[in-house]
Amino acid sequence: MPVAIVTGASKGFGRALSHALAARGWELVVDARGAEALKAADFGSSVTLVPGDVTDPAHRADLINAVSRLDLLVNNASALGPSPQPRLASYPLTEFSSVYEANVIAPLALIQLALPLLTKVDGTVVNVSSDAAVEAYEGWGGYGSSKAALDRLSAVLAVEQPSLRVYAFDPGDMRTDMHQAAFPGEDISDRPEPSTVVPSLLKLLDERPPSGRYTK
Template sequence: MSKVFIVTGASRGLGLAVAQILIQASHKVFLVARTEKNLQQLKTQHATSVDFMAADLADLKVAPKIIDSAVRAFGKIDGIVVNHGVLAPITKISESSVEEWRHAYDINVFSALALIKEAIPELRKSQGRVVFVSSGAAFGAYAGWGSYGTSKAALTHLCTHLAVEEPSITSVAISPGKVDTEMQRQIRDDGKSGMSPEIHASFVDEHESGKLLDPKKPGNVIAKLVEGATSNLNGKHYRWNAAELANFQGA
């Protein structure tokens, strides 16, 4: 049976992979990202199963418009993949701007909170699911990654709180690993000055040696979780390839 999902950060990388997998599974997908061109392309290819809004989620007034538009387009919401986020600033705390941190939190935390808050009534109706895209950086620390790591930690804990307060909605946080996306390119290109030399070099090496993940691998797990995550996963965090998610890792 066809379900309706919202996917943020859906114009490229991991979000695009998740959206494509859901579309291929005959679901309806409402796409959100800043870049309209790629969203329009998917809409053109899948006219009846895709709609979208090109928007900057850091503008918190956008959240109710997204929920309203998704319900208008497809009648309900069965799940949300909170995938959007920014890495910048890649700067040590001593050299950083508090305003840059505030902007990162607006995107990585507050925009997600605004979207989920608006979606709760619809997700209660559908006993829906939310998958938060977290990061290993939420649990460790790299020099220069303070705003990213701490904001992803906040996002991951938001998942836990949502699970406690809304038990009819299954919420899961997933770390997708090192995926071959624009964010990895940004680490290689912009991270040298803010990161420790050996850690930065390790990211460069993983790219050059072909060790970065194809977005479809964690994307497949995320798509299957938003489609059918079970209640025993509620409020928990997992790496995309964790043994506990074996049922969601098949082709």
């Protein structure tokens, strides 16, 4: 039975992906900052819940210690930053630092802990990216630049660890709480549900194309 760690699994894309992997027979370890929301996601008996914040080193250690084998690490948890999104000229630097802590430093720290297990099985790392990593949208300098940094981190990791598959996966706009927070007061009902994007990532996992940046 393959084993995966999925962060940010209580809602949105992380929850949809975790349900899909569990349905395929994967053994999962999942996290989220809210313990009740994680429990309410109702993943089933093959999924181990480890509530916590990925920016906490002790929590990251708990995630890795919960597995003895690891085939897949999905760095899905991320921080949007202030809502509405501020322009760079007035972006609070403490908030900017927090976005990078969640979106760049925490994923790298978890990768570092996971590498000994992943390299044993020629495993896969998925870093969930965004179109804001490659497109310059007004107000997205914090989140977008953090995802651009995560993309570059993914590319360099792929060169340094050629036995692994390392994917920066851009799911596009989705109908999620985070997307709603980015557009407060707007109607985002035209965005696709996260579950409709999951098959694109499952296809990557099944076909294992070369490491790189992929979109849905």
